[in-house]
Amino acid sequence: MASLDPVLDxxxxxxxxxxxxxxxxxxxxxxxNAQNPALWRALTQAGRSLPGSVRVVVLRAEGKxxxxxxxxxxxxxEGFDGEPSFIDLARxxxxxLDATIAEYQEAFTWWRRSDxxxxxxxxxHAIGAGFxxxxxxxxxxxxxxxxxxxxxxxxxxxPDLTGTHPLxxxxxxxxxxxxxxxxxxxxxxEAERTGLANxxxxxxxxxxxxxxxxxxxxxxxxxxxxxxxxxxxxxxxRSYEEQRVAERAAQARRLRDLAGVGD
Numbered sequence: 001m002a003s004l005d006p007v008l009d010x011x012x013x014x015x016x017x018x019x020x021x022x023x024x025x026x027x028x029x030x031x032x033n034a035q036n037p038a039l040w041r042a043l044t045q046a047g048r049s050l051p052g053s054v055r056v057v058v059l060r061a062e063g064k065x066x067x068x069x070x071x072x073x074x075x076x077x078e079g080f081d082g083e084p085s086f087i088d089l090a091r092x093x094x095x096x097l098d099a100t101i102a103e104y105q106e107a108f109t110w111w112r113r114s115d116x117x118x119x120x121x122x123x124x125h126a127i128g129a130g131f132x133x134x135x136x137x138x139x140x141x142x143x144x145x146x147x148x149x150x151x152x153x154x155x156x157x158x159p160d161l162t163g164t165h166p167l168x169x170x171x172x173x174x175x176x177x178x179x180x181x182x183x184x185x186x187x188x189x190e191a192e193r194t195g196l197a198n199x200x201x202x203x204x205x206x207x208x209x210x211x212x213x214x215x216x217x218x219x220x221x222x223x224x225x226x227x228x229x230x231x232x233x234x235x236x237x238r239s240y241e242e243q244r245v246a247e248r249a250a251q252a253r254r255l256r257d258l259a260g261v262g263d
Contacts, residue, residue, distance in 0.1 A: 007049050013042035020055040021214050029063025034071040035129045037083050040107035043133075047110030055222055056214045057111065059137055060121040060207075067130025069151065101160055108136040108162040114230050117217050121210045122146050123203055132163030135170075138229070140196065141210050143203035144188045148196065154183040169236065170195045227254060 008015040012028040024046050026033040050057070061067060071080075079085025089097055111118040120137040128151045134140055150167070152159045159167075159180060168176045171194045179186060191197040201209045217225070227250045235243050 007051075008042065008046050010045075011038040011042040013039060013046055015046040015049060017051055017054060020053055020218055021058065022050055022054045022056070023058045023060060026059075026061035026067060029061075029065070031071065032065035032068035032125060033061045033063065033130070034068050035133075036071045036074060036080055037104065038080065040104050043107035044110070047107075047113075050116070054116060055225070056217050057116050057118045057137075058121060058210055058214060059111070059118060059133070060210070061123070063124075065124040065130075066120075066122045066126040066146075067133060068125050069128030069130045105160070105162050108132060111136040112138060112233070114226055114233075117225065117229065119210055119213055119217075121206055122148075122197075123206055125149075128152055128159070129161055132159055132161040135163045135166040136161075139198050139213070140191075141199045141201065141206065141213060142188050142191055142197040143206045144200055145203050146188045146191060146197070146200070148179075148186040148191060149183055150180045151183045153180050223257060224254060 004016040004018055006014050006016050007022075009027075012026060012033065014025045014027050016023050016025075024043070026039075028034070028039075073080060074086045077085055077087055079088065084092075084100075089100055117139065118137040119139045119141060120134040121141055122134050123143040124145055125147050126134050127147075127149045131148050131150050134148070150159055150163070158164075164176070164180075167179070171179070175194065178184075186194075186196060188197065188200040192200040199209060199213070231243075231246060231250050234246060238246060
């Protein structure tokens with residue numbers, strides 16, 4: 001396959017686009033794709049840089065680990081070059097700290113946009129922020145060597161990069177609490193069995209499995225996928241009767257569109 005010119009390539013993040021499929025790659029395998037504020041800003045920029053033709057976004061990582069989580073340099077007094085350390089942030093005003101965390105979270109929110117379907121291809125370690133980045137995607141395909149863990153609680157912190165909502169939605173409150181409070185590893189078999197992963201495959205088959213899934217996602221008309229995604233995303237917040245109403249409204253829009261009839 002011919003290499004594609006990157007739309008974005010900075011701070012450990014590379015974005016390439018091949019028609020309807022975009023690929024976001026974490027590109028710092030020497031540090032096991034550890035995360036920092038510069039990487040989060042690059043991820044946010046990648047989301048904003050997607051052309052309108054993109055329907056599927058694949059998130060992958062170079063090296064043996066998907067992401068080992070937050071770069072521990074964040075907790076040192078010197079922090080990262082040109083960045084306030086987490087210690088300095090903690091000493092600041094509440095509003096400033098809240099705004100900073102909200103900015104970091106933006107790197108994790110756009111993956112669930114209604115106009116795309118995002119797929120995380122996860123191998124090796126996906127720890128803390130790495131686990132939450134995988135959870136930010138709609139779907140997850142994992143290799144048989146995957147090791148998920150939510151280590152924030154073990155460090156005296158909480159998961160704050162948008163991972164708690166999808167985790168509870170996928171595995172339920174009791175298992176989510178146990179995973180977070182113990183910081184234990186969740187391996188491939190459990191991830192697939194509990195719904196954290198849509199599919200688990202041998203590591204050498206990961207790229208092919210994700211490629212096949214992306215192709216399958218593109219086989220249905222775009223507008224139907226967008227409506228279906230919105231319908232399913234809203235289901236947890238609706239009663240059974242409210243969901244019936246939402247289904248009827250969505251189907252009416254699809255039928256009118258197919259018939260060429262305006263609203």
